[in-house]
Amino acid sequence: MTMGLVVIMIVLIGVMGAGLLTFVQRDLQTVVEVNKGQSAFELADAGAQLAKRHLLLDNVPAHHDIDDSTDPDYFNDGCNVPGADVSEATPVVDGDWSLNGSQTGTVKNVASGQQIRVSVRWLSTDATADARCKAPVASAPLGTRYFRIISTGTFNGATRRVEAIYQTTPSEFPIAYYSTRNINFNGGAASVNGVSLFAGNDVTNVDATRISGDDQAYGDWRNNPDGITFNKYNGQARLGNNPPRNVASSDYRAPKAAGIAAENQVTYTPETGNGNGRNGNARQDDGTAPILRIGKVDFDSTSPDKTFSANTWGAIANQPSAKITYPFETDNAVLDQEIIDTWREIAIAQDNYQRITNGNAFMIKDGNDDSDAHERYPKISTLQTVFFVEYTGNPDPAPDVTFKVDTSNQDDINRGIVVVVDGDLDTSASSDSFEGAFVVRDTDDTNSPVLTYKNTGSLNVRGFANIEGDITLGGSANPFLVGSLANGLPGLYSVSLWSWRELYG
Amino acid sequence: MRKKLLTGEGGFTLPEMMVTLMVMIVVLFSLYNIFDMSLRVFSFGNDKVEAVENARLGLEKMEREIRAAYPYDKGAATPDTHLFDTWTPTAIKFGNDLDGNRKIECPASGTPPCETIAYDIYQPVGSTTYALARVNSNAGTRQPVVEYVDYVSASDTGLSFSYFEKDGITEVLPGGDETKIAMVRVGFRIRVENEPQDGTQILTTDVSLRNRSR
Numbered sequence: 168m169t170m171g172l173v174v175i176m177i178v179l180i181g182v183m184g185a186g187l188l189t190f191v192q193r194d195l196q197t198v199v200e201v202n203k204g205q206s207a208f209e210l211a212d213a214g215a216q217l218a219k220r221h222l223l224l225d226n227v228p229a230h231h232d233i234d235d236s237t238d239p240d241y242f243n244d245g246c247n248v249p250g251a252d253v254s255e256a257t258p259v260v261d262g263d264w265s266l267n268g269s270q271t272g273t274v275k276n277v278a279s280g281q282q283i284r285v286s287v288r289w290l291s292t293d294a295t296a297d298a299r300c301k302a303p304v305a306s307a308p309l310g311t312r313y314f315r316i317i318s319t320g321t322f323n324g325a326t327r328r329v330e331a332i333y334q335t336t337p338s339e340f341p342i343a344y345y346s347t348r349n350i351n352f353n354g355g356a357a358s359v360n361g362v363s364l365f366a367g368n369d370v371t372n373v374d375a376t377r378i379s380g381d382d383q384a385y386g387d388w389r390n391n392p393d394g395i396t397f398n399k400y401n402g403q404a405r406l407g408n409n410p411p412r413n414v415a416s417s418d419y420r421a422p423k424a425a426g427i428a429a430e431n432q433v434t435y436t437p438e439t440g441n442g443n444g445r446n447g448n449a450r451q452d453d454g455t456a457p458i459l460r461i462g463k464v465d466f467d468s469t470s471p472d473k474t475f476s477a478n479t480w481g482a483i484a485n486q487p488s489a490k491i492t493y494p495f496e497t498d499n500a501v502l503d504q505e506i507i508d509t510w511r512e513i514a515i516a517q518d519n520y521q522r523i524t525n526g527n528a529f530m531i532k533d534g535n536d537d538s539d540a541h542e543r544y545p546k547i548s549t550l551q552t553v554f555f556v557e558y559t560g561n562p563d564p565a566p567d568v569t570f571k572v573d574t575s576n577q578d579d580i581n582r583g584i585v586v587v588v589d590g591d592l593d594t595s596a597s598s599d600s601f602e603g604a605f606v607v608r609d610t611d612d613t614n615s616p617v618l619t620y621k622n623t624g625s626l627n628v629r630g631f632a633n634i635e636g637d638i639t640l641g642g643s644a645n646p647f648l649v650g651s652l653a654n655g656l657p658g659l660y661s662v663s664l665w666s667w668r669e670l671y672g
Numbered sequence: 673m674r675k676k677l678l679t680g681e682g683g684f685t686l687p688e689m690m691v692t693l694m695v696m697i698v699v700l701f702s703l704y705n706i707f708d709m710s711l712r713v714f715s716f717g718n719d720k721v722e723a724v725e726n727a728r729l730g731l732e733k734m735e736r737e738i739r740a741a742y743p744y745d746k747g748a749a750t751p752d753t754h755l756f757d758t759w760t761p762t763a764i765k766f767g768n769d770l771d772g773n774r775k776i777e778c779p780a781s782g783t784p785p786c787e788t789i790a791y792d793i794y795q796p797v798g799s800t801t802y803a804l805a806r807v808n809s810n811a812g813t814r815q816p817v818v819e820y821v822d823y824v825s826a827s828d829t830g831l832s833f834s835y836f837e838k839d840g841i842t843e844v845l846p847g848g849d850e851t852k853i854a855m856v857r858v859g860f861r862i863r864v865e866n867e868p869q870d871g872t873q874i875l876t877t878d879v880s881l882r883n884r885s886r
Contacts, residue, residue, distance in 0.1 A: 172699065175703060176703065179703055179706060179707050179710070182707070182710065183706070183707075183710035183713075183714075186710055186711070186713070186714035186717075187710075187713070187714070187717070189714070189718070190714070190717045190718045190720075190721040193721055193725070194721045194724070194725070197725045197728065197729075201728065201729075201732060204732075303746070303747040303774045304747045305747070305749070306749075330772075664882075664883070665746070666742065666743065666746060666769075666774065666883055667740070667882035667883050668740050668742055668768065668769050668772075668882075669736065669739075669740045669768075671770070
């Protein structure tokens, strides 16, 4: 009897347990299926982020276009950037970033049964381009580019595909020589052509005979060089209607000339007795500040006088007619930090990043040097190259970072962006020319130590310098080639999402 | 020995048997109650799981579509970047770009397919219960997605939407600035019929709008 009761109990409990387990299992299976889809979606999303990171490093259209009729996705010429020798951007694995379909740009095998496949395709603003590679807007803002990303995530049989269109927009980074403090022309040895100089305090030792060309980036600081658009930050052009005082109209220079502006004073050397300022004869500043100087001819308007100052009036509509200000943004710390952080990421990705904890001096060496690879500037450098040196602990005195790169590309021009944080940058010893930008940043607001950028040798720089500290110039400063700037410097553009959608089927 | 078995006087007395039977009845009755309870629990649990499965699938579909809410015509000369035609605590209407032409259309003819999608709660014709409705046509025809929604009143339909800014904390109230909405919180309550008292299950999800949050 007891045995029978025990058997009945066991059977009943077994039935109860099985019943409970059945719908728990069903619920679990549903959750697993839903999670597979969710995981596949997250992988696809990660692929889109991977492509965005790639665009931060390289937004050159020719690297992501459809090259020619042999391309499996060839549409028409409107989808191709001309240039038979332009190479496509190469991802880590597989083909190139621009390929779609079965040869999609890059493939990441995350784990068994988990995969990401992603491609990046430049979208053309050409009106004749095929609809499949046409930009989403008929008229794109100046300098803005569009890229279509297709990312496929696979997780244990579940697949999700997303499409993202990203746009790259030029950042508001100053394309000029800009110092938050002083610019010293080092006894007049420096020459400046086609690029303006701006100082938060003084510009000293200017030899006006050594300033030439028109400002390629900012024109007359109000009307942009395209002759159509206007500067966003400065509402007053440098004078052009009336010839400057003491200058014959035959010697008059256009207001777009490369200029020098200081919030405090501009002083010249050597001083001469010629008072009319023609032909760029230097003369000592009269000491009243602030004074605006333009080009190689002294500018001192008669009526009305215009002075240079930082923006104290807010919106451009409130700008006094007698004041000219920086044609670029100078007090956006958030934007500036974003750009610096982007450059740091790019340098890390390119294996050009140095973080120095001991405060010792550092030399950026030639690409052929036998030293540690991390100390060498790339042998083949482009405008997308970023070399980043960062000191920890804000050492005082500031250690020197010397840029001494003799041999790089076949044309003997080093290219890229050199960034130094909490250290001085010295390019005096270099011999090869440089095309790009030099940037120095000070993480400490106390001005102790004051950081400096020195180019007192014969380095020919085609680009600009942006220094949180003092600049000492030697050598020659020239503007970017128009074509070089058109391709975009990494970090000088932001990457933002234009649209996102999930692809079904 | 056989004679001994047949002639033996040993055994259970009547009172002993009666007591035994009583005890057995009590034990078996208890066992039956346990069995019956387990059946009820199984039945209720099964119904609930099924209802939750359906609700979860419906919610996931809604989540995927809301997440991909697309600007109505961002590429136009005068860009139209709004995502929601309707955004109230109990209903929502938006669009998904299905054909890749970068805008939302819902032609009357059905070609290309209607790209506007709307969700709310309704009572299907001939039904005594309420269902989650999806509208994906120019004619506005409702299709039931999930049934047995726990409808209480017009203001508490069992389906709720809350709209938040990018920080996920600041709520955008109805009538506010639609362009600030970057996240939608969807709440869904279903009913599981059971005697003597029905059970309810609440599902909630936060949906980040991909065309706003980045």
